[in-house]
Every structure is written in C-alpha cells, then in structure tokens.
Amino acid sequence: MNPIQSAEQFHRRAFLCRAGATVGTAALASLVDSRLFGAPAAKSATASGILQPLHHAPKVKRIIQFYMAGGPSHLETFDYKPKLKEMNGQPMPESITKGQPIAQLQGAKLNCFGPQWDFKTVGKSGQSISEIFPGLHEVADEMCIIRSFHTEAINHDPAHTYMNTGTTISGRPSMGSWVTYGLGSESQDLPGFVVLTSTGRFGQSQPISARQWHSGFLPSHHQGIELRSKGDPVLYVKNPKGVTTDRQRDVISTVRQLNSLQNSVVDDPEIATRIAQYEMAFQMQLSVPDLMDVSKEPQHILDQYGSKPGDGTFSSNCLLARRLAERGVRFIQLYHRDWDHHGSIKEHVRGTAAEVDKGMAALIKDLKARDMLKDTLILWNGEFGRTPMAQGSGRDHHMKGYSVWLAGGGIKGGTSYGSTDELGYHAAVDVVHVNDLHATMLHLLGIDHRRLTFRFQGRDFRLTDVAGNVIKPILS
Numbered sequence: 503m504n505p506i507q508s509a510e511q512f513h514r515r516a517f518l519c520r521a522g523a524t525v526g527t528a529a530l531a532s533l534v535d536s537r538l539f540g541a542p543a544a545k546s547a548t549a550s551g552i553l554q555p556l557h558h559a560p561k562v563k564r565i566i567q568f569y570m571a572g573g574p575s576h577l578e579t580f581d582y583k584p585k586l587k588e589m590n591g592q593p594m595p596e597s598i599t600k601g602q603p604i605a606q607l608q609g610a611k612l613n614c615f616g617p618q619w620d621f622k623t624v625g626k627s628g629q630s631i632s633e634i635f636p637g638l639h640e641v642a643d644e645m646c647i648i649r650s651f652h653t654e655a656i657n658h659d660p661a662h663t664y665m666n667t668g669t670t671i672s673g674r675p676s677m678g679s680w681v682t683y684g685l686g687s688e689s690q691d692l693p694g695f696v697v698l699t700s701t702g703r704f705g706q707s708q709p710i711s712a713r714q715w716h717s718g719f720l721p722s723h724h725q726g727i728e729l730r731s732k733g734d735p736v737l738y739v740k741n742p743k744g745v746t747t748d749r750q751r752d753v754i755s756t757v758r759q760l761n762s763l764q765n766s767v768v769d770d771p772e773i774a775t776r777i778a779q780y781e782m783a784f785q786m787q788l789s790v791p792d793l794m795d796v797s798k799e800p801q802h803i804l805d806q807y808g809s810k811p812g813d814g815t816f817s818s819n820c821l822l823a824r825r826l827a828e829r830g831v832r833f834i835q836l837y838h839r840d841w842d843h844h845g846s847i848k849e850h851v852r853g854t855a856a857e858v859d860k861g862m863a864a865l866i867k868d869l870k871a872r873d874m875l876k877d878t879l880i881l882w883n884g885e886f887g888r889t890p891m892a893q894g895s896g897r898d899h900h901m902k903g904y905s906v907w908l909a910g911g912g913i914k915g916g917t918s919y920g921s922t923d924e925l926g927y928h929a930a931v932d933v934v935h936v937n938d939l940h941a942t943m944l945h946l947l948g949i950d951h952r953r954l955t956f957r958f959q960g961r962d963f964r965l966t967d968v969a970g971n972v973i974k975p976i977l978s
Contacts, residue, residue: 550686551682551683551684551685551686552683552684553684553685553948553949553954556685556947556948556949557948557949557950557953558945558948558950559948560946560947560948560949561877561879561911561912561946561947561948561977561978562877562878562879562910562911562912562946562947563688563832563877563878563947564688564827564831564832564833564834564877564878564879565678565681565832565833565834565878565879565880565881565943565947566823566827566834566836566865566878566879566880566881567833567834567835567836567880567881567882567883568836568838568858568862568880568881568882568883569665569835569836569837569838569883569884570838570841570858570882570883570884571658571662571708571710571837571838571839571840571841571884571885572658572705572706572707572708572839572840572841572842572843572884572885573658573661573841573842573884573885573886573887573888573899573900574841574851574854574884574887574888575843575847575851575887575888575897576649576887576888576903576904576905576922576926577617577887577888577890577897577926578617578618578619578632578634578847578848578851579631579632579634579635579851579855579905580630580631580632580647580649580905580907581649581904581905581921581922581926582617582621582630582632583616583617583890583922583924583925583926585924585925586614586615586616586617586890586924586925586926587616587617588616589614589616589925590614590615590616591613591614592613592614593611593612593613593614594612594613594614594890594891594925594927595925598923598925598927598928599612599891599927602902602927603656603901604656604889604898605656605657605898605899605900606844606893606898606899607889607891607893607898610893612891613891613892614890614891614892614925615889615890615891615892615897618847618848618851619632619633619634619848619851619852620632620633621633622639624639624642625639625642625643625916626643626916627642627643627915627916627917629642629643629645629647629916629918630918631647632855634851634852634855634856634859635855635859636859637859637860637862637863637864638859638862638863640863640867641863641866641867641909642916643915643916644866644870644875644909644910644915644916645907645908645909645915645916646907646908646909646913646914646915646916646917646918646919646976647905647906647907647917647918647919648905648906648907648908648918648919648920648934648973648976649903649905649918649919649920649921649922650903650919650920650921650922650929650930650931650932650933650934651883651887651903651904651905651906651920651929651934651935651936651939652901652902652903652904652929652933652934652935652936653665653885653886653901653935653936654670654901654936655670655885655886655901656886656899656900656901657899658708658842658885658899659711661885661886661899661901662710662711662714662885663713663714664885664936665883665885665936666714666715667718667965668936668937668940668965668966668967668970669967672713673713673716673718673719674718674719674963675716675717675718675719675720675724675956675963675965676695676714676715676716676717676718676725676726677833677940677943677965678695678697678715678726678832678833678835679695679715679716679717679718679720679724679725679726680720680944680954680964680965681694681695681832681833681943681944681947682694682695682724682832682833683717683720683721683724683954683956684944684947684949684954685832685947685948685949686832687830687831687832688830688831688832689829689830689831689832690785690830691785691786691788691789691829692785692786692789692790692793692826692829692830692831693726693727693786693831694724694831694832694833695715695724695725695726695727695831695832695833695834695835696726696727696728696729696826696831696833696834696835697715697726697727697728697729697834697835697837698728698729698819698822698823698834698835698836698837699728699819699836699837699838699839700814700815700816700818700819700836700837700838700839700857701838701839701840702816702838702839702840702853702854702857703840703853703857704840704843704849704850704851704853704854704857705839705840705841705842705843705850705854706842706843706844707839707840707842708839708842709839710837710839712728715728715835719956719958719959719963720956726833726835729790729822730814735790735793735794789829793822793825793826793829794812794822796811796812796821796822796825797811799811799821803821803868804821806864806867806868807820807821807860807861807864807865807868808860808861808864809821809861815857815861816836816838816857816858816861817858817860817861817864818861819836819861820836820861820862820864820865821861821864821865823836823865824865824868824869824872824874827869827874827878828872828874838854838857838858840854840857841854841884843888843896843897844893844894844896844897844898845893845894845895845896846895846896847888847895847896847897848895850896862882865880866880866909866910869910875909875910875911876910876911877910877911878910878911879908879909879910879911879912879913879943879946879947880908880909880910881906881907881908881939881943882906882907882908883906883939884904884906886899886900886901886904887900887901887903887904887905888900888904889927890925890926890927900927902927902928902929903922903923903926903927903928903929903930904922904929906934906939908976911946912946912977912978913946913976913977913978914976914977914978915978917976919932919934919973919975919976920932920933920934932975934973935969935970937966937967937969937970937971938969938970938971938972938973939973940965940966940970941966941970941971941972941973942972942973942976942977944965944966945972945977946977951964951965951966951970951972952964952966952970
C-alpha cells in the first residue's frame, strides 16, 4: 500500500466527514427555487414513501389528530352513565375493581362518583354528547364515537408512548413517522409530519416529550417537526443578521462544488438524510412565514375559530392545521395539555372543554366547506380516561375503558360504537384497542398495517406490532 496515497485518501475522507453538515448544505443549491438561482426546486426527499403502489385504494389523504393530553374523563364528555349517577357516593362494587390496576387510589376507599355534567341528544343522528361541548353538538352528525376503547398503560408518559407508537417501549417510531415512511408527503416545502402544542389553564399540564413524535429506527427525516404558534415557529429558521441572499448564494455555490468532489467516497445513509433535512430547512425558510401569516384569512373564518392569530391557543392551532392540510402535510397532531383533572373536575373539565370545543368544531366545518373533510381523517383521543371512582373532587387515571371519536373520510358519521359497563369501568361491548385504532387509520390511508414493516435488529417491526384489527363496522 502506498502510504502517501493512503494518507491522501484518509485526509480526504476525514475532511468530507467532518464537513458533513456543510456538505449537506449543498442540497440547498438543488432546492433553492427560482427566486435565488432561476432553477426549479428539487423534489423533497420525503415526497415519496416506500409504498408504490398502495396496498388498496385510500379513503383519505391525511390525518389530523386532536390529542387531549392528560386523560379526559369519558364520564363527563362522551359516555353518560345514569347508573353511576344513581350510585354516587356509594362503594364501588368490589366485583368490578378487585385485582384491577389503579394509579393513585390504591389503598383508598373506592366510592362511585357520578357524572358531573348532563348530556344532550344532538344532531339528526341523536348522538349523546356532554353539554360542555356546544360546538361539537353542531357537528355531531360527522362524528363516530367509540365508547369501548382501552389501552395498556396507566401513567401518563408510557400511555402517551403506547398511543403514539403502539408499545410502551421508548424509542419506537411514532404513528406519524410510520405514515410518512409509507406514504411520503404531498408538500414540497413543509415536513410531512407536523406537531402543534397548546397549554390550558384548568388541569395539571403534564409534560409531553418530543420523543412522542420521534422517528425511532426509521430514517430521521420522518420524525415530526414541532411548529410553535407563538414567536418564531421554528427556532433558527431565519437567517442571522448580516446574512444576505447574495452571501448565502456564494456559500451554497461553493458547497455545491465541494459536494461534487468524489462524494461517492463517503457512503453513509445518514449523510443523505442530513442533506434532506437541510433541504427542508431551507424550503421552510421560504414557506413557514406564509403559512403562519393568517392576515389574509376572511374575518368570518377568524371569527369562526374564535382566536387571535398567533396567540398560541388550541383554536389558533386548529386554523394552522387547516392551512397545513391545504399545503399537503400528511399527519398533523394538535396536543392540548390541560386534561389531568385529579381535583375539581366539575369546574375544570368545563373550562378545558371550552378551550378546545370551538376550534374543533370550526375546523370540521371549515374542512367540509372546502370539500376537504371527505379526504381527511380526524381523530380525538387522550392517552387514557378517568376512573368512575372519586379522588376527592376529581378522578384518577383509568385505562380499562374510555372514549375516542373519529370524523371525516371513510367514517360513518353520526354513529356510536361499543360501550363500557353500566358504571363506565370496563370496555364491555365491541372492545377496541390502541392497535385496532392504528390499523384502521392506516387502512383508510390505503395501507395494510400488517405489510408496512421495517427491518431492525433482526426482525420486522410494524406500528401494530403483532396485533391490530381494522374496525370495519365504523367504516363507510
């Protein structure tokens, strides 16, 4: 071996590897659109998924998830229990609770705690929905309420992990990442998976870890990108002061030349991923300001959502969700951290419902008016429900039976599915598991959940692991 040649190769490789971030920036040269170089923008690396063609004809193009973080009580929202009301203050039958996992009520006297709000029969379909959701009353005929849902974790973080990834094991890909891995994105200048968060004023605002929208072992460009609805939507997305377009052009042109210098010598998949991320970052510099500028929205739309633009509220995020959907974003999560009601549930659940009700109803109406609801799946859920037993003036965590609802394309609106027992403890009829929900979501996107897999550590992984069945009775 020629030592001079070996040293030359080593230093060349070392230079390229250490300059990975800079070389990655060369992607800017191919993506910067005609506003800078007079050349068409390159197709985003995330634009195409691995499924070509899809497993079957899709019913929807995108998913918008209303994620009610903290565990909303099904007993004050979508699952009215007259028997529980009748037994208020009486001991919970031991036959129901014996041997069952309980979070913070272990060793406590378990007394029934009746529903704190009345329910109304609403819509042409006669849906039963709590009086604290007047906005949802107006769109009840679009909703399919599942009252027999259950999960596998009783504390917040593992329950979030289970809802997002299909397992309590941290580090697995989130459902939004699985979706973009399979389908890619329809947007050329925004990520395929976007997360918006808001925080209310009435419950305990449990933290939400960013790993809940992580890509796990999937390529990292499939992870969710959090957009902040107050201040800069993405940190560091703007050019620093003093960096002009001309200076940026000089840097990109130079790096473009570096990128052409025997790039094949460095064969690292993460370099390609990092390049894709630089591409997307630059595109977002151009697209995000327009996305966040709602000044051109008609006043009646702003009134419909009921929030001031950019005020960081859930309603403001609902409007942004519609704008993201219009721009081709595939999976949109809206977290609202205000549903952990261990005390004062009567007042607090009403307050939290008011923080989200108008925005949710507005988004459903807005999508329908734009003929977008038919190809959008909307999902409302928490990580678990609340106990039918009292925890003082509130309710403890509960995983054995609670409610979620869906609306939009491929869903039978104005229907209910499944039920809990007469006290709202166990999912009893047509029981639905988290894996079943994931399987149904993928099915509506044209994906067979059993066939969307990724080989990792010697086995094929999937979002639904080794379980999951499509909930066919709720499909239109």
